[in-house]
Amino acid sequence: MNTCCTEHARASAGLPAIEPGMPEPAGTGLSRRNFLLRSAGLGLAVYGAGKLAKLPAFETGVAHAQGAPQGTVLLNVFLDGGVDSLSVLAPVEDATYRRLRPRLALNDGRPFAEDPRLRWHPSVNALADLHAEGKVSVLPAVGYTGADQSHFTSRHFWEVGALDANLRTGWLGRVLDGVGAPDNPLQGVSLDGHLAPALATARNPVAAIAKPEEFGFWAPGAWGPADELAVPAFTQIGRSLQGSGDPAIAQAARAAAFAGTVRDALAPLGADGKPLYAPAAAYPQTADNFPKRLAGFAAMLAAGLPIRAASVRAPGTWDTHANQQETMPKNLQLTFDSLLAFQRDLEARGLADRVLTLVWSEFGRRAAENGSGTDHGAAGVGFLIGTRAAGRMIGEFPGVDKLDAGGNLRATSDFRGLYGALCGDWFGVDPAAVLPDARGLGKPVILK
Structure with missing residues (x-):
């Protein structure tokens, strides 16, 4: 029985840690075009300020907008570690399920209206409520054929939108390269304070901001009036030198200008770690930063900031080999x-008609328990949340009586097809200009 994953990780500057020998995260290899400006652990990552050499042909094509509503936003929520789909939506009355999970099988839960075999886990009643309102599209077995059960490899595939270990731009980054602008670092926002690989662009900048009220810069040896004047001065110098004929000076100037742009945009939302906004809903009270980041993101959208995509990691670990x-x-x-x-x-x-929330995990868990937990599997569960979400199942639950050779759920929908629908129907971008496999995959209906 596995008790945990013992993968030794290393960090790639500004990106998540990975195991040696695994695919490099999207964004690796663009270090000459990265600028990371930090203060007290918070900062702005200005990324993709130049063109990456040797881009695949599909990336170099221009992804023209096709008339989608301007200002549509996607929030990308990652459940890190592989969530157990057979607990989130459980076939509680299935005899095979109960045989495979003598300890972990759920005994009850609210019925899932779209498939009478399934019940919601009691801890996701909030999601069940939204589903009952027609605001959640459920993907009960989403993945890809021949699922790789490495956290790093499968996560990389989801982040780049292709089964390609060598791809270095994120699928949302390529969307932003098509619909974004070279002078708007807020078009893509990583809400964890470091670059999210899915947002890694080749040309246009994106930002990394944990909470808007904590964004700021520290000038060494300066405080009080001097500190207050330093960043605006550097910003102004940067803006004046962006057209320099010296590439190094132009890059540094662009970083300073972007930093000032973000600082000015966030200033009305807070200062010195104190928010100047009030959430319009009651968020859970917890020491975890996840609800605070979501509240801050809602406030950023309400302030009219030009955001098109954002990414955030869900709280806790979902790699439940033990103590599930x-x-x-x-x-x-x-x-x-x-x-x-x-x-x-x-x-x-x-703002609800402008925003969709995508919830995903790199894979599901094995159908059979290992004792107190479950091991890495194949197809998992995903959700698309929003008032404009179609509110109906994408794919179907395949059942536990026809598992694959490894004892895992078989995928009935492909994540790349979902991405294609988001590209075309939500962002108004030609999926083929973003996703290398777009022409071979169908697009599900995702919007009402």
Whole structure:
């Protein structure tokens, strides 16, 4: 029985840690075009300020907008570690399920209206409420054929939108290269304070901001009036030198100008770690930063900031090799109670029709328990949340009586097809200009 993953990790500057020998995260290899400006652990990552050499042909094509509503926003929520889909939506009355999970099988839960075999886990009642309102599209078995059970490899595939270990730009980054602008670092926002690989661009900048009220810069040896004058001065110098004929000076100037742009945009939302905004919904009270980041993001949208995509990691670990009954319910409760509050916040502010939230994990778990937990699997569960979400199942639950050769759920929908629908129908971008496999995959209906 595995008790945990013992993968030794290393960090790539500004990107998540990975195991040696695994695919490099999207964004690796663009270090000459990265600028990371930090203060007290917070900062702005200005990324993709120049063109990356040797881009695949599909990336170099221009992804023209096709008339989608301007200002549509996607929030990308990652459940890191592989969430157990057979706990989130469980076939509680299935005899095979109960044989495979003598300890971990759920005994009850609210019925899932679209498939009478399934019940919601009691800790995701918030999600069940939104589903009952027609605001959640469920992907009960999403993945890809021949699932790789390495965290790093499977996560990389989801982040780049292709089964390609060598791709270095994120799928949302390529969307932003098509619909974004070279002077708007807020078009893509990593809400964890470091670059999210899915947002890694080749040309246009994106930002990394944990919470808007904590954004700022520290000037060494300066405080008080001098500190207050330093950043605006550097910003002005940067703006005046962006057209320099010296590439190094132009790059540094662009970074300073972007930093000042973000600082000015966020200033009305808070200072010195204190928010100047009030959430329009009641978020869970917890020491975890996840609900606070969602509340800050809603406030950023309400302030009119030009954001098109954002990414954030859900709280806790979802790699439940052991002690699943103790850890998973708490993580589910906090994650989906927070996302319900975020949805209510958007609705109260009149922003809900502009925003979709995508919830995903790199894979599901093995159908059979290992004792107190479950090991890495194949197809998992995903959700698309929002008032404009179609609110109907994408794919179907394949059942536990026809597992693959490894004892895992078979995928009935491909994540790349979902991405294609988001590209074309939500962002108004030609999927073929973003996704290398777009022509071979169907697009599900994702919008009402």
